[in-house]
Structures are given as C-alpha cells and as structure tokens.
Amino acid sequence: MPLLVGVGPFGVIYGVVALQSGIPPLAAMAMSSIVFAGSAQFLLAQLVGAGAPLLLTAGAVGLVNLRHALYSASVAPMLARLPRRWKVLLAYLLTDEAYAAAIPHLLRRTDARSPDAHWILFGSGFGLWAGWQVSTLVGVLIGTQLPSNLGLDFALPLTFIAIVVPMIDSRALLAAALAAGAVAVALAAMPYKVGLFIAALAGLVVGAALTRKAK
Amino acid sequence: MNLWWLMLACGAITFGIRYSFIAAEGHYQPPSWFRRLLPFVPIAALTAIVVPELLLVQGEVILGGGNHRLWAGLIAILVASVWRNTLLTIGSGFVALFVLQRI
Numbered sequence: 001m002p003l004l005v006g007v008g009p010f011g012v013i014y015g016v017v018a019l020q021s022g023i024p025p026l027a028a029m030a031m032s033s034i035v036f037a038g039s040a041q042f043l044l045a046q047l048v049g050a051g052a053p054l055l056l057t058a059g060a061v062g063l064v065n066l067r068h069a070l071y072s073a074s075v076a077p078m079l080a081r082l083p084r085r086w087k088v089l090l091a092y093l094l095t096d097e098a099y100a101a102a103i104p105h106l107l108r109r110t111d112a113r114s115p116d117a118h119w120i121l122f123g124s125g126f127g128l129w130a131g132w133q134v135s136t137l138v139g140v141l142i143g144t145q146l147p148s149n150l151g152l153d154f155a156l157p158l159t160f161i162a163i164v165v166p167m168i169d170s171r172a173l174l175a176a177a178l179a180a181g182a183v184a185v186a187l188a189a190m191p192y193k194v195g196l197f198i199a200a201l202a203g204l205v206v207g208a209a210l211t212r213k214a215k
Numbered sequence: 216m217n218l219w220w221l222m223l224a225c226g227a228i229t230f231g232i233r234y235s236f237i238a239a240e241g242h243y244q245p246p247s248w249f250r251r252l253l254p255f256v257p258i259a260a261l262t263a264i265v266v267p268e269l270l271l272v273q274g275e276v277i278l279g280g281g282n283h284r285l286w287a288g289l290i291a292i293l294v295a296s297v298w299r300n301t302l303l304t305i306g307s308g309f310v311a312l313f314v315l316q317r318i
Contacts, residue, residue, distance in 0.1 A: 027218055034226035044225055054221050061225040065232050067260055072236035073249075074256040080240045091234035096264065103257045154284060154312055155305065157268040158291050160261045162304035165295035173258050180259040181266030185276065188267045196263045203259025204252040211251065 003097045004131040009153050010038050011132050015139020017042060021049025025140045032136040036129065037095060039193060040064040063192040067200055071099040078106060078117040086118050093125025097156070100163050101128070107167075176207030287312035 011032070018028035023045060035041055040061045047057040071094050079087055101124035106117055168174050180203030187195025269288040270276050278285065291308030298304070 023218065027222065030219075031222050034222050035229055036226075037229050040225065040229060044222075048218065048221070054217065054224075057221060058224045058228060062228045062232065065229045067263075068229070068233045069235055070256045070260055072233050074253050076236040076240040077253075079237055087237050088234065091237050092230055094233040096261075100257070100261055107257075154287070154309065157265045157284075157288060158305045158308040159301070160265045161288065161291045161308070162295050162301040164258055164261045164265070165292055165304070166299040167258055168296075173255065176255045176259050177262040180263040184263035184267050185270050188271055189274065196260075199263035200256070200260040203262065204255045207255035207259065208248070208251045 003101055003128060003155070003159050007038070007097060007128060007131050007156070008135045010156075011135025012139035012142070014038070014041055014045065015136045016142070017139075018045040019140060021045045023048060028140050029133075029136055032133055035061070036092065036132065037061075037065055037068075038132070043192065060192045063194055063197075066194070066197045067096075068094060070197075070200055070204075071096075074103070075099070075106070075117075075121065079121075082118055090118060090121050090125065093122065093129055095125070095128060097128050097159075098125040100160055104163055104167065172207045172210035175210050176203040179203045179206040283312055283315040286315055 014032070015028055018031065018041075019025065023031070028045075031041055031044065035044065043064055044057060044061055047060060052060075072091065075090075075094070079090060082090075098121065102121045105120045109117070164177065168177055180199045182199075183202040184196055184199035187198055189195070190198075265288070269285045270278070270282075272282055272284075280286070287308050290311040291304050294300075294307040295304040
C-alpha cells in the first residue's frame with residue numbers, strides 16, 4: 001500500500017511528460033498497459049519527443065529494464081510448478097515495486113514452493129498495475145498543470161528502506177548492500193540506468209564471495 | 216503508426232526480460248555459483264535504487280545538511296533497523312523530511 005503513494009505521483013508526471021513529448025493521450029495510456037515500466041516509459045516518452053531513432057529507443061528501454069532479469073531469476077524457482085498462463089501474467093506484472101513488496105513475504109514462508117507464492121506476487125503486481133493506470137489517466141487528464149511537488153515520491157525510497165533494512169541479518173548481506181549502493185552512486189551518470197544493473201551485480205558478487213569465505 | 220510499433224516492441228522487450236528466467240526454470244540446470252547469487256538479489260537491487268536517491272541531488276553527491284532526503288533517509292534506516300516496522304519506517308522518514316525542510 002505505501003508503494004501506491006509513491007507510484008501515484010510518478011504515473012501522473014509520466015502522463016504529463018508523455019503529452020508534452022507529443023504522444024497522443026490514447027497512446028500514452030496504452031503505453032502504461034503495453035510496456036508497464038515506470039522509468040522505461042519516461043525514457044521512451046523523452047526519446048520519442050526528441051525524435052530519436054526507433055532502434056536506439058527500443059534498445060535503451062531494454063537496457064533500463066535489464067535489472068528485471070534479476071527479479072525474474074530470483075522468483076523463478078518459486079514459480080516453477082505453475083501453469084504457463086500464470087508465469088506469463090506474473091512476468092508481465094514484475095516491476096521493481098511489485099518485487100519489493102512481495103519478496104519479504106515470499107522469503108518468510110518456510111516452504112518456498114508452497115502454493116500461494118503466485119498469489120502474493122499477483123496481489124502486489126496487480127495493485128501496482130491498477131494504481132499505475134489510474135495515475136497515468138490523471139496525468140493525461142490534467143495535462144500541463146503540473147502538480148506541486150509534495151515530496152510524495154520520497155515514499156518509494158522510504159518503502160524500499162523499510163523492506164531492505166530488516167532483511168539484512170548477516171555480514172554478507174550488509175556487504176552486498178554497501179557494495180551495490182556505492183557502485184550505484186559511482187555509476188549514476190551512466191546512461192539508461194545501466195549503472196543500477198552493474199551495481200546490483202556488484203552486490204551479488206560481493207555477497208556470494210563473502211558467504212563462500214564464511215564456510 | 217510508428218509510435219504504436221515502437222510501443223509494442225518496447226513492451227515485448229520488457230516482457231521478455233521479465234519472463235526470461237521464469238520461462239527457463241526447469242529447462243536448464245543453472246550452475247551452483249548462479250544459485251548462490253540469488254539470495255542477494257532483493258538487497259543488492261533495491262539498495263542500488265535507494266542509495267543514489269538519498270545521496271545525489273541533481274546528479275551531485277551532497278552530504279551536508281542541505282540534503283534533507285539524505286538525513287530523513289538515515290533516520291528511516293535507523294528506525295527500520297531498530298523496530299523493523301514498515302509503516303513506522305515510512306512515517307518517520309516523511310516526518311523527518313517535513314521537519315528538516317522547515318527548519
């Protein structure tokens with residue numbers, strides 16, 4: 001739920017940015033259903049507005065969403081026994097926020113293969129999907145009247161803090177967090193959020209290396 | 216018309232990335248080092264998103280008192296590590312940001 005507070009303003013601003021980039025309202029709305037990826041949609045709108053080549057734009061969107069492959073790998077073992085239609089649906093809904101909201105619940109369950117893993121992911125994914133569609137609609141409707149910044153977007157980092165910090169219960173996990181954070185800041189200037197992906201990889205490698213030593 | 220094709224392509228790319236490992240599960244035997252990386256995914260990926268949000272102000276690292284989000288974030292981290300409560304953490308971060316912006 002708190003994530004919806006953070007996602008709402010993003011969706012509204014996306015709607016406004018898309019219109020300003022010359023994207024028709026219907027296409028701006030459709031993009032939220034077809035692509036369904038916050039930061040990638042911002043980039044897409046900007047590149048379309050700037051008249052960037054189509055291949056470059058599609059490539060950039062792929063790079064921005066590369067980190068979602070990590071979420072896919074992370075939840076894949078829990079979804080192994082589901083029918084394909086469930087896998088397709090959950091993959092479509094697998095955003096940063098949906099993964100963040102679901103993962104503490106997924107990890108807390110004693111048996112990782114118990115049958116309700118998909119309902120947890122579906123609940124968080126669908127809730128965020130609905131919120132994203134509604135907020136995009138609001139952004140498209142209010143058009144250029146930009147809402148005053150209430151700092152509500154701060155809900156996103158705060159919610160991620162609330163999710164991540166209690167999960168850190170070993171030195172390896174702490175080291176993974178520190179490494180990922182440091183690399184993310186160092187590489188923040190890299191285009192298309194590639195730095196985020198590299199930073200996450202750095203965190204994985206540091207964490208895994210430390211667990212190995214401890215054994 | 217081009218715009219719609221572009222959106223469909225971007226949607227397909229995004230879905231393909233998210234579906235990749237979910238679809239491949241059971242059809243391949245991942246090496247053991249790969250399995251060892253997975254427990255670190257939530258923490259590494261989400262921390263990589265959070266830390267630049269706190270430290271960077273318009274692309275520059277700002278550590279001083281002027282960076283309200285950094286200090287509000289640190290308070291939230293402290294609250295999260297002591298009480299481990301989601302709503303308390305988010306609430307404390309917002310209150311801290313609100314207060315800092317008004318001193």
